[in-house]
Amino acid sequence: xxxxxxxxxxxxxxxxxxxxxxxxxxxxxxxxxxxxxxxxxxxxxxxxxxxxxxxxxxxxxxxxxxxxxxxxxxxxxxxxxxxxxxxxxxxxxxxxxxxxxxxxxxxxxxxxxxxxxxxxxxxxxxxxxxxxxxxxxxxxxxxxxxxxxxxxxxxxxxxxxxxxxxxxxxxxxxxxxxxxxxxxxxxxxxxxxxxxxxxxxxxxxxxxxxxxxxxxxxxxxxxxxxxxxxxxxxxxxxxxxxxxxxxxxxxxxxxxxxxxxxxxxxxxxxxxxxxxxxxxxxxxxxxxxxxxxxxxxxxxx
Amino acid sequence: xxxxxxxxxxxxxxxxxxxxxxxxxxxxxxxxxxxxxxxxxxxxxxxxxxxxxxxxxxxxxxxxxxxxxxxxxxxxxxxxxxxxxxxxxxxxxxxxxxxxxxxxxxxxxxxxxxxxxxxxxxxxxxxxxxxxxxxxxxxxxxxxxxxxxxxxxxxxxxxxxxxxxxxxxxxxxxxxxxxxxxxxxxxxxxxxxxxxxxxxxxxxxxxxxxxxxxxxxxxxxxxxxxxxxxxxxxxxxxxxxxxxxxxxxxxx
Amino acid sequence: xxxxxxxxxxxxxxxxxxxxxxxxxxxxxxxxxxxxxxxxxxxxxxxxxxxxxxxxxxxxxxxxxxxxxxxxxxxxxxxxxxxxxxxxxxxxxxxxxxxxxxxxxxxxxxxxxxxxxxxxxxxxxxxxxxxxxxxxxxxxxxxxxxxxxxxxxxxxxxxxxxxxxxxxxxxxxxxxxxxxxxxxxxxxxxxxxxxxxxxxxxxxxxxxxxxxxxxxxxxxxxxxxxxxxxxxxxxxxxxxxxxxxxxxxxxxxxxxxxxxxxxxxxxxxxxxxxxxxxxxxxxxxxxxxxxxxxxxxxxxxxxxxxxxxxxxxxxxxxxxxxxxxxxxx
Numbered sequence: 001x002x003x004x005x006x007x008x009x010x011x012x013x014x015x016x017x018x019x020x021x022x023x024x025x026x027x028x029x030x031x032x033x034x035x036x037x038x039x040x041x042x043x044x045x046x047x048x049x050x051x052x053x054x055x056x057x058x059x060x061x062x063x064x065x066x067x068x069x070x071x072x073x074x075x076x077x078x079x080x081x082x083x084x085x086x087x088x089x090x091x092x093x094x095x096x097x098x099x100x101x102x103x104x105x106x107x108x109x110x111x112x113x114x115x116x117x118x119x120x121x122x123x124x125x126x127x128x129x130x131x132x133x134x135x136x137x138x139x140x141x142x143x144x145x146x147x148x149x150x151x152x153x154x155x156x157x158x159x160x161x162x163x164x165x166x167x168x169x170x171x172x173x174x175x176x177x178x179x180x181x182x183x184x185x186x187x188x189x190x191x192x193x194x195x196x197x198x199x200x201x202x203x204x205x206x207x208x209x210x211x212x213x214x215x216x217x218x219x220x221x222x223x224x225x226x227x228x229x230x231x232x233x234x235x236x237x238x239x240x241x242x243x244x245x246x247x248x249x250x251x252x253x254x255x256x257x258x259x260x261x262x263x264x265x266x267x268x269x270x271x272x273x274x275x276x277x278x279x280x281x282x283x284x285x286x287x288x289x290x291x292x293x294x295x296x297x298x299x300x301x
Numbered sequence: 302x303x304x305x306x307x308x309x310x311x312x313x314x315x316x317x318x319x320x321x322x323x324x325x326x327x328x329x330x331x332x333x334x335x336x337x338x339x340x341x342x343x344x345x346x347x348x349x350x351x352x353x354x355x356x357x358x359x360x361x362x363x364x365x366x367x368x369x370x371x372x373x374x375x376x377x378x379x380x381x382x383x384x385x386x387x388x389x390x391x392x393x394x395x396x397x398x399x400x401x402x403x404x405x406x407x408x409x410x411x412x413x414x415x416x417x418x419x420x421x422x423x424x425x426x427x428x429x430x431x432x433x434x435x436x437x438x439x440x441x442x443x444x445x446x447x448x449x450x451x452x453x454x455x456x457x458x459x460x461x462x463x464x465x466x467x468x469x470x471x472x473x474x475x476x477x478x479x480x481x482x483x484x485x486x487x488x489x490x491x492x493x494x495x496x497x498x499x500x501x502x503x504x505x506x507x508x509x510x511x512x513x514x515x516x517x518x519x520x521x522x523x524x525x526x527x528x529x530x531x532x533x534x535x536x537x538x539x540x541x542x543x544x545x546x547x548x549x550x551x552x553x
Numbered sequence: 554x555x556x557x558x559x560x561x562x563x564x565x566x567x568x569x570x571x572x573x574x575x576x577x578x579x580x581x582x583x584x585x586x587x588x589x590x591x592x593x594x595x596x597x598x599x600x601x602x603x604x605x606x607x608x609x610x611x612x613x614x615x616x617x618x619x620x621x622x623x624x625x626x627x628x629x630x631x632x633x634x635x636x637x638x639x640x641x642x643x644x645x646x647x648x649x650x651x652x653x654x655x656x657x658x659x660x661x662x663x664x665x666x667x668x669x670x671x672x673x674x675x676x677x678x679x680x681x682x683x684x685x686x687x688x689x690x691x692x693x694x695x696x697x698x699x700x701x702x703x704x705x706x707x708x709x710x711x712x713x714x715x716x717x718x719x720x721x722x723x724x725x726x727x728x729x730x731x732x733x734x735x736x737x738x739x740x741x742x743x744x745x746x747x748x749x750x751x752x753x754x755x756x757x758x759x760x761x762x763x764x765x766x767x768x769x770x771x772x773x774x775x776x777x778x779x780x781x782x783x784x785x786x787x788x789x790x791x792x793x794x795x796x797x798x799x800x801x802x803x804x805x806x807x808x809x810x811x812x813x814x815x816x817x818x819x820x821x822x823x824x825x826x827x828x829x830x831x832x833x834x835x836x837x838x839x840x841x842x843x844x845x846x847x848x849x850x851x852x853x854x855x856x857x858x859x860x861x862x863x864x865x866x867x868x869x870x871x872x873x874x875x876x877x878x879x880x881x882x
Binding site: 005008009012017018020023024027031033034080081087092103107108110112113119129162166190191216219221222223226227249250252256266269273277288 | 697
Binding site for chain 3: 372373374375381382383385386387390469
């Protein structure tokens, strides 16, 4: 009997341990495969040159440029909004108030909305409603913003990444000791002065983490930008807010599913995937380091 | 109107955190230029009382109060009162030193910056640091992190930081509770000097400290003011037996 | 009482400083409302374009709700929105979504739960600190990359290993989808398991149970609402995920529950067809209708998931308070 119990225990432990190994194996296999096949194609020319011969040769510079421009625009929109929301939730609102519950509920659910629904929303709200409205109001009905473009794609991604920024910022606000706030208030600071002079400088790291995580998330999302601004191929770089743009993830999707000769483009494709991974993981890694720095500093004080 | 020489008048003041009553029907005057000591066992409402004087309890979501507190005849609950301005005039030092991140100079400059006044800051810093008996120890390293100071030095920095606002009234919440005897002595010396310019309310759970520095002493027990009088009288001939038991160390 | 000393009147609020504080407060307050507004706007603007399916007679000439659900006049069910007689049966898409979600969950839930149990109950601290970043890494892989991998590599491996007829099928897509689902199930489940107070385990050990008995009979039941939440949230993710399925499903709207056949999901249909659908046409509105459906279903799953998380939190707080009170005596 006791031998049997010991055997079941051993089995249970090994099975669950095996699950861990499987997760580890997935990461290693996926990343390893892409690294092995993608690394040989990486070169300065690859990241700095235009695509040639129907995108089967040359580089992916326009896609990299478009991705960077997209996420920068997105960051400019989502960070102020997300930080302000976090400040509201943690500093201004009465805790346990209805509004706070509602905002938190909205954030949780926003984080669970499928990416493709964001794409539909971006098309319906930004491109057609906001863009069409702008055109009717300011451009005399001429088509300017009522079409998919980098601005609307960036704003769509901003809505998608909003929960990420709020959560990271709120975590860092929580890490600022209550005694700092009391000390500042007792010195005659107004609420905004307490925020600006004492609390926010202490939580810059959290905001940075939020921004980085949002960027790394935004840089990898394809479904929301398919109909809101990403282009299959463009002979020029986006220069205005209402230009379309090429983007790494969308580029990968298009090349994988719609290329006439996938085998021929496979090496280039692998390298493109590797570049996208380097961008997202590079940013993620930075966020991890920034976060651990903050935690260490907080532990010291 | 009130007596000319009372700075703060408290009348029938009660306070609650949620359903827990922290203060019940307290009436007490703080006289101009005195050091008022407040003693009593922990949980007796001393800190709540002190934090009501500069409305710091407003930060507590579930805090409620009734009764009035007047400062210079002005009801603190008056909606016209600018709480921030009030707190610049009624400064506070906490039980645990709370240096803020940044240099010693940053800490001292913070309070005046809230006010927008940029008077002669370096001179004012020297004055307050001297008043807090800290000048000699830090005059050569004002640019160093406030965290590099020892606990006693940090608390004196907090005192100096509060003095930078040139307050009328100084509220001290057990300022020496974590300090060594030498630092404590320095703060007590500083208070003796300070009372020429400011009125001091000193909460302490060290009965001897009250007897050393306070002009008058109030004894709080379980949210009520038991009695208040000149320090010598309260210690030697208290009206209530429970006060006698507390100051002679029989409980608390 | 009428006259206050000037020093007291100096304490009154100044309009200018009040104004600044008000402006800041309203800016901050309104940005929080933007979050609520965003969710409402998503619903309104997706719903607005989906509504003609129910109301517009122009759309009804080509499609309506009954024709999307009932068998076609020509018999059977089929999804052919761009043929001369467009056909909009939802059944093929429903079956496709169902089978890929099932495959993904059948694989992801046991693996993620097993790993969560291992990390919270058996693993030494060191392994725990390795696995968390690994799972974060897995979660950080963009879904287009997972889709690429499933399409290019996984499909070939599975075809060779099992001798499948088609490269792209529900097994390939389901396993790819599992990569996206595992991190969320693992994270929520692991949180739930570690939230179980240590006294539960100590009590069980004291009664002579060993670690797996404790894990299986004490910790897992105690954490059940959280584990359930993990599964529900994972299902929501699987149901709505687009790129992985789009790239590795074969996109054939077949009426079949056979996991070795190609299929097409709701989400992938939107992604694949919206680019070509005529703006304002019946097809366009049908695709938004699918989007609204996705939104409502995932919204429901998320609400349910977070409700269970909340219930677990209440339960643990109640019990741990009891436990600590008991421990204090």
